[in-house]
Amino acid sequence: MGLKFGKTVYAALAILVLYVTSTLFVGIRGLPFFHTPKKFPLAENIVNRSLSEEERDYLLRKGTTIVRFEFDECEGGCRKIRSLLEDLASSEKEQVFLEEIKVNGLGKSFWVRITNLYKGESNLYSPSENETLDAVCNLMAKPPLTLCALRGV
Numbered sequence: 070m071g072l073k074f075g076k077t078v079y080a081a082l083a084i085l086v087l088y089v090t091s092t093l094f095v096g097i098r099g100l101p102f103f104h105t106p107k108k109f110p111l112a113e114n115i116v117n118r119s120l121s122e123e124e125r126d127y128l129l130r131k132g133t134t135i136v137r138f139e140f141d142e143c144e145g146g147c148r149k150i151r152s153l154l155e156d157l158a159s160s161e162k163e164q165v166f167l168e169e170i171k172v173n174g175l176g177k178s179f180w181v182r183i184t185n186l187y188k189g190e191s192n193l194y195s196p197s198e199n200e201t202l203d204a205v206c207n208l209m210a211k212p213p214l215t216l217c218a219l220r221g222v
Contacts, residue, residue, distance in 0.1 A: 115158050115167045128166050129186040134209045137168045137182040141175035150181065150201055157205065157216070164210055183208045 120128070120135070128135055138154055140147050151169070158167035172180075181193040183204050191204040206217035 114162050114165065115155060115169065117169050117171075119170060120166075120168060129184065132185075132187065132210045133164055133166050134183060134185045134188075134205070135166045135168065136205065137170065137184070138179065139170050139172045139175065139182075140179040141172055142177050143179065144177060146195065146197070147177065147179045149198060150179065150196065153198055153201060154181070161209075161213060165205075185210060 119137075125135065136154055136158065138151060140151065143151055154167055155169075158165045178195045181196055181201055181204070182190065183193075184190045185208045187210065188208045191208060193200055193204055196204070202216065206212045209217075212218075
């Protein structure tokens, strides 16, 4: 006296086995030792170009604050801000990445866009040194004490 199974039961078992094995396969592939994170050969943290989407995503996920500086004719206040941003990027290589991009048509105006995945973004149009420093200090993951603590940020 044995149990008899119909074709429907065998089909259901086959689907169940397929489901379980595919779930295990996907779960095992998701383990960290099965894929290596992409690293980008960014030797310098100051570049004269736009970052690719992959580079940008990599840096943001790492906690880096990306500063995009767009300018055309860099004179006066623009030079001060550019120098300030370059000094900051040079002293904070692990957490600040600077894109310097020449954009025709801006004249003597310039843009500073500061982005941090965890703290947000700030777009500044021809900002002063104080406005730039306040925004950078607010958006950096670990603002440098020497630069930001005295500002009360």
